[in-house]
Amino acid sequence: MHVTKMFSYCRNTDIKTIVIWVLSCTSVFAADTGTRIVTPSTTNATAAGLSYSGSRESSPITRQEVLQIADAYARQEWQATVSNVFHGTDTSGVHIDTPDVKWWGRGGWYFDGRTNVGVAYCWGGDSTLAEFEQGILAGRPAGYDFKVSDPKHFVPPSESSLPVGVDCSGFVSRCWRLKEKRSTRNLVEECRQLPSFDDLRPGDAINKRGFHVALFKEWLDTEHDKMRVFEAGDGQKNDPLEYYEKVHENDYKRTWLSTNGFVPLRYRGIVEP
8 A cells, every 4th residue: 555545544544443454464464353354365366466565567467367366356255344334535535435235235245244255346446355355454445336316417436545445447457467557448558459249258358438347258158149257346237236346247248238339358468378
């Protein structure tokens, strides 16, 4: 975490939580906070290529590595408490609502002792697995989302450095190990657009500029009519699914993607076999 972010966070946090957060940065440590952290095994962390320092790598990446990272985010287990629930403003005046089940409803994450699976959705977020774990342990807000009442006049809210988690493009940026977080608007600068959805291979992406991006995993039929993806959030805006506000796997129909303006993308840094 940058010093400025840490200072901003510390100004609004009690001493006990700050001490716990500092200790968690040097070791994943089960403090008496009422929060059980399920840490990834060394094998999973290594396979996913995620550094505990949160640094980004600039080396090319294989399709297998992309999927390993995506799977690690989707399988991340964590338990939240009321300390991870936040509905208010950060020190910069940004209003934050965590997508907990009490506020969001079905599809939100639990804080009653049940285990959540999948890193929390966080508008503007691109946390590593380690940063997410440490943030939950330190009592930081788990994710950040908003409810849209009028899509035609929607104005994207400001981002915040206080909560932990990933949004759709932050998730894809981490899976591709990009040097910096990209948005759905400029992700194309790292990619080339494929001629057809038929050309998609595991680790590629489907993107709609200014709306949503997901990571392609596989076709579910020989006709290439239905695909499975990894994503943070849900571009289809279905009736909130159980996993809606967390990284998860989901299925999309090709016709829906084409009708709604999605295009297939391939990251230029992918190493082909």
